[in-house]
Amino acid sequence: MDALADVTHEAHDAGVDAPRIPRSSDRCPDGGALPYPEVPEISFETPLPDLTLPTSDGPLRLGRYYTPCAAEPRLLVVRLMAAWSGPSQHHAAHTRRLLELPEASRLDVVDVLVSAADNQPPDDRDLADWRARYDAPPTALARSDAPTWRALSIGPQHLPLLLLVDPRTMGYLKFFDAPDTHDLPYEVADALARLDRRARPTRPAPARYDDRLPLDAWEMVQAMAPLARPPADPTNAFADDPRAAALGRALFFDPRLSASGEVACARCHDPAMGLADGNARSTGVALGDRNAPSVLAASGQRWQFWDGRADSAWMQALGPFENPREMGFTRLGVAQAIAQRYATEYTAVYGALPPLEDRARFPAAGMPGQPPGRP
Numbered sequence: 001m002d003a004l005a006d007v008t009h010e011a012h013d014a015g016v017d018a019p020r021i022p023r024s025s026d027r028c029p030d031g032g033a034l035p036y037p038e039v040p041e042i043s044f045e046t047p048l049p050d051l052t053l054p055t056s057d058g059p060l061r062l063g064r065y066y067t068p069c070a071a072e073p074r075l076l077v078v079r080l081m082a083a084w085s086g087p088s089q090h091h092a093a094h095t096r097r098l099l100e101l102p103e104a105s106r107l108d109v110v111d112v113l114v115s116a117a118d119n120q121p122p123d124d125r126d127l128a129d130w131r132a133r134y135d136a137p138p139t140a141l142a143r144s145d146a147p148t149w150r151a152l153s154i155g156p157q158h159l160p161l162l163l164l165v166d167p168r169t170m171g172y173l174k175f176f177d178a179p180d181t182h183d184l185p186y187e188v189a190d191a192l193a194r195l196d197r198r199a200r201p202t203r204p205a206p207a208r209y210d211d212r213l214p215l216d217a218w219e220m221v222q223a224m225a226p227l228a229r230p231p232a233d234p235t236n237a238f239a240d241d242p243r244a245a246a247l248g249r250a251l252f253f254d255p256r257l258s259a260s261g262e263v264a265c266a267r268c269h270d271p272a273m274g275l276a277d278g279n280a281r282s283t284g285v286a287l288g289d290r291n292a293p294s295v296l297a298a299s300g301q302r303w304q305f306w307d308g309r310a311d312s313a314w315m316q317a318l319g320p321f322e323n324p325r326e327m328g329f330t331r332l333g334v335a336q337a338i339a340q341r342y343a344t345e346y347t348a349v350y351g352a353l354p355p356l357e358d359r360a361r362f363p364a365a366g367m368p369g370q371p372p373g374r375p
């Protein structure tokens with residue numbers, strides 16, 4: 001992305017001084033009003049056309065930002081965005097980063113929504129939905145459609161497209177697509193330095209999270225997590241009790257609830273492996289027949305297991321302990337283990353345990369179909 005941005009900067013830097021963009025100094029002999037430059041078509045080589053775009057407060061003419069004779073020109077920042085574009089959403093949600101720059105009093109930020117979430121031309125309703133995404137409102141928010149801007153080859157990789165415009169000529173000082181919002185301070189300072197004919201600042205080293213991701217990409221990844229809370233489970237009175245969850249978590253990682261003392265649920269649903277095990281077939285106390293699915297968000301599933309033979313998360317969890325190839329344990333073994341090691345945590349949520357110390361009634365191991373006492 002940086003390499004691409006650099007190329008486009010350079011390409012445009014060459015174009016800016018090309019004769020076809022009139023220089024403001026040629027045009028303001030007496031500071032009088034000058035007509036908007038003639039723009040035959042939208043392109044990176046010609047000035048921004050004097051479009052009239054709908055906003056929620058009526059039509060907006062881009063020509064209103066044209067100030068050919070301004071002594072201290074402002075900087076017009078036009079951002080072309082699409083509602084379906086993650087980076088566009090990110091830029092809208094972090095508009096404050098632009099508006100709180102030291103030079104912000106010299107900025108006009110005009111956002112143009114060119115596509116709705118369904119990739120159709122946006123209407124007023126889409127514009128209102130889009131406005132709700134901002135952390136701070138831009139100077140103006142208008143809508144347009146993607147075909148109007150086609151010559152700028154806007155597309156999935158190229159949004160938002162930022163156009164930094166010299167309001168004396170309406171020519172582009174710079175343009176770049178999907179910039180890292182953390183680079184904006186430099187880009188804005190650089191464009192202003194060019195407007196003022198000052199020495200240009202040096203570009204800072206790109207900021208990276210973990211030496212890899214641009215900070216924007218990292219922020220976008222984070223915004224996708226954590227997952228929404230699963231819906232309440234009407235079949236489980238304890239599902240949303242954090243103490244029950246903490247106990248369940250401890251049991252999930254406890255290998256002593258297996259015949260070999262080595263197989264915890266986490267053996268086959270390993271957090272480091274996306275809560276699966278990465279094998280074609282799982283091995284517990286013996287090699288199984290099936291592949292372990294990830295249990296990420298499993299509590300939100302309507303059915304559990306490949307064949308859907310459990311209809312709730314709690315019902316599913318009864319299976320692995322007594323599965324002869326998975327944990328090879330017995331329900332009495334689990335109950336005894338809980339009484340010995342988790343009695344406090346258990347009784348705090350569920351009340352008193354049965355008298356498990358009565359080994360005549362509750363042997364150390366046992367399950368239906370198995371004589372008492374056998375492992």
Ligand code: HEC
Binds near residue numbers: 320
């Ligand atoms: C030996 C490996 C192994 C162990 C140990 C194990 N599982 Fe699994 N798990 C599997 C396999 C294989 C399946 C799929 C089985 C099937 O569909 O018949 C599965 C399925 C599941 C599912 C259903 C997920 C879905 O998308 O349908 C859940 C939930 C689950 N396990 C939770 C647990 C819990 C909780 C424990 C511990 C009490 C546990 N597992 C122990 C291998 C294991």
